[in-house]
Amino acid sequence: MGRLAEIGNIPSLKQLVYENLRERIISGELEPGTRLREEDLSEEMKISRAPIREALNMLERDGFTVIVPRKGAIVAEATEEERDYIWEMRGILEPYAAVKSMPLISEEKIRKVENDLKKVQENPDDLKLYMDSDLELHEMLYQNLKNHFLKDTLENMRAHSLRMRWAVENTCPGKRGDIESESTKEHLKILEALKQKDEKLVYDAVYEHLQKSKDRILSPK
Amino acid sequence: MGRLAEIGNIPSLKQLVYENLRERIISGELEPGTRLREEDLSEEMKISRAPIREALNMLERDGFTVIVPRKGAIVAEATEEERDYIWEMRGILEPYAAVKSMPLISEEKIRKVENDLKKVQENPDDLKLYMDSDLELHEMLYQNLKNHFLKDTLENMRAHSLRMRWAVENTCPGKRGDIESESTKEHLKILEALKQKDEKLVYDAVYEHLQKSKDRILSPK
DNA sequence: ACAAAATCTATTGTATACAATCGTGAATTT
DNA sequence: AAATTCACGATTGTATACAATAGATTTTGT
Numbered sequence: 124m125g126r127l128a129e130i131g132n133i134p135s136l137k138q139l140v141y142e143n144l145r146e147r148i149i150s151g152e153l154e155p156g157t158r159l160r161e162e163d164l165s166e167e168m169k170i171s172r173a174p175i176r177e178a179l180n181m182l183e184r185d186g187f188t189v190i191v192p193r194k195g196a197i198v199a200e201a202t203e204e205e206r207d208y209i210w211e212m213r214g215i216l217e218p219y220a221a222v223k224s225m226p227l228i229s230e231e232k233i234r235k236v237e238n239d240l241k242k243v244q245e246n247p248d249d250l251k252l253y254m255d256s257d258l259e260l261h262e263m264l265y266q267n268l269k270n271h272f273l274k275d276t277l278e279n280m281r282a283h284s285l286r287m288r289w290a291v292e293n294t295c296p297g298k299r300g301d302i303e304s305e306s307t308k309e310h311l312k313i314l315e316a317l318k319q320k321d322e323k324l325v326y327d328a329v330y331e332h333l334q335k336s337k338d339r340i341l342s343p344k
Numbered sequence: 345m346g347r348l349a350e351i352g353n354i355p356s357l358k359q360l361v362y363e364n365l366r367e368r369i370i371s372g373e374l375e376p377g378t379r380l381r382e383e384d385l386s387e388e389m390k391i392s393r394a395p396i397r398e399a400l401n402m403l404e405r406d407g408f409t410v411i412v413p414r415k416g417a418i419v420a421e422a423t424e425e426e427r428d429y430i431w432e433m434r435g436i437l438e439p440y441a442a443v444k445s446m447p448l449i450s451e452e453k454i455r456k457v458e459n460d461l462k463k464v465q466e467n468p469d470d471l472k473l474y475m476d477s478d479l480e481l482h483e484m485l486y487q488n489l490k491n492h493f494l495k496d497t498l499e500n501m502r503a504h505s506l507r508m509r510w511a512v513e514n515t516c517p518g519k520r521g522d523i524e525s526e527s528t529k530e531h532l533k534i535l536e537a538l539k540q541k542d543e544k545l546v547y548d549a550v551y552e553h554l555q556k557s558k559d560r561i562l563s564p565k
Numbered sequence: 566a567c568a569a570a571a572t573c574t575a576t577t578g579t580a581t582a583c584a585a586t587c588g589t590g591a592a593t594t595t
Numbered sequence: 596a597a598a599t600t601c602a603c604g605a606t607t608g609t610a611t612a613c614a615a616t617a618g619a620t621t622t623t624g625t
Contacts, residue, residue: 208491270429
C-alpha cells in the first residue's frame with residue numbers, strides 16, 4: 124500500500140449538494156414552499172444538473188422536499204400537522220431507543236454530557252452552547268444503536284425537529300431563555316435515570332421530555 | 345377542462361425501474377450480494393443509465409441496496425442481524441399503528457378481512473390466497489394513517505419482511521402449511537380485538553403476532 | 566524472484582444535449 | 596364575449612458523451 128493521504132475521502136457532488144440544501148432547509152434559509160429549480164441551483168453552484176437531481180431525490184425521501192413529477196421540487200411545508208407527525212415518531216421511537224442504548228453508554232460519556240449541561244446552565248445566553256448540548260444528549264441516546272433503520276429514522280426525525288424549532292426561535296424570540304432552562308432540567312433528569320440504569324425511569328424521562336419539548340415548540344405561549 | 349383520458353398518469357422510467365428492481369429483490373430473484381451494474385441494467389431494460397441510477401438511489405434509501413461510492417450498488421444482505429432490525433422496527437411501530445388506526449377502520453372492512461381469512465382456512469394449500477390475505481390485514485392496520493413518516497416506514501419494513509419470508513419458503517418448504525395456519529389464527533385474534541375496540545387488546549394481539557411471526561421465520565424448526 | 570511503480574481497463578461520477586410534458590396565453594371559432 | 600384550440604416557452608425527464616477513480620495487470624528495478 125504505497126500511497127498515503129488515503130484519509131480524506133472525496134465526497135461526491137451529490138453528497139455535497141445534499142448536505143448544503145439540507146442545512147439550508149433546516150436553518151430556515153430555504154422556506155417551506157420555495158421552488159427548487161434544478162437549473163437555478165446548477166448555476167448557483169456552478170455544476171451540472173445531474174448531481175442536483177440526485178440530491179433533490181435524497182431530500183425527498185427524507186421528507187425535506189416534495190417532488191411533483193414533471194413539475195419539480197419544492198421545500199416541504201412545516202405545518203402543524205407535519206410537526207405532529209415528527210413528534211409522534213420521536214415519541215414512539217426515542218424512549219425505546221434510549222432504553223436500548225442504555226447498556227452501550229459509558230459512565231464517562233454520561234459525565235461529559237452532564238458537565239456540558241452545567242456549562243449551559245452557567246451561560247444561559249449562549250444559544251449555540253445549548254444547541255450543541257441538546258444535540259450531544261440526543262445523539263448519545265441513539266448513536267450507538269446497531270439497528271440502522273431505527274438510528275437513521277431517529278436522526279432524520281431529529282433533523283426535522285430542528286427545522287421546526289427554528290420557526291419558533293424566529294417568531295417568538297422572547298421566550299427562548301425559559302425554553303432552554305426547562306429543557307436543560309429535563310436533560311439532567313434523563314442523565315440521572317441513565318446513571319441509575321433503570322429502564323422504566325429512562326423511558327419515562329425521555330418520553331416526558333419529548334412531550335414537553337413538543338408543547339413548548341408547538342405553543343410557545 | 346376539455347381533455348379526457350386524464351386518468352392514466354404516465355410513470356417515469358425511474359419509477360418503473362425502481363418498482364421492477366424492488367419486486368425482484370423482494371421475490372428473491374436478485375439475491376443478496378448481487379452486483380447491480382448500471383450498464384447491465386441499462387442494456388437489459390433498453391434505457392439509459394440515468395433513470396437506473398435514480399432508481400438505485402431510491403432503493404438504497406429503502407435499505408434494499410447498498411451503494412459504495414465509486415464502486416457501485418449491490419443487493420443488501422439479508423443476514424439474521426438485518427432480520428432482527430426489521431422485526432424490531434415492526435415490533436415498536438406496528439402495535440402503536442394498529443391502535444392509532446383503530447377508529448379509522450370500518451366494520452365492513454373488518455368483516456371483509458375476516459371473510460377472506462376464512463377462505464384461507466378453507467384452502468390451506470393456496471399460498472397466494474394466504475399471502476394476499478396477510479397483506480390485506482397488515483395494510484388495514486396502517487393504510488389509513490395520516491402520519492406519512494409512520495406509514496411509509498411501516499410499508500418499507502413490511503416489504504423487507506416479505507423478502508425475509510421468501511428465504512424461508514425456499515429453504516424450508518415442509519413447514520409452510522403449519523406456519524400459515526398459526527399465523528391465520530393470530531390474524532383472527534387481531535380482528536377480534538379490533539371489533540371489541542379495546543386498545544390494549546389490539547396492541548397486545550399485534551405485538552404477539554409479530555413476535556411469533558419473527559420466531560417462525562427466523563427459526564422455522 | 567519479489568516488491569514497487571506505472572499502465573491499462575472497467576465502472577461510476579459528472580456534464581451536456583435532446584425529448585417530452587405542462588402551463589400559459591394568444592388566436593380562432595361559435 | 597365565452598370557450599376551445601393551437602402554439603409557444605419554461606422545466607423536467609432521458610440519453611449520450613466525457614472525466615475521474617479504483618482495481619487488476621504488466622512492467623521495471625534490485
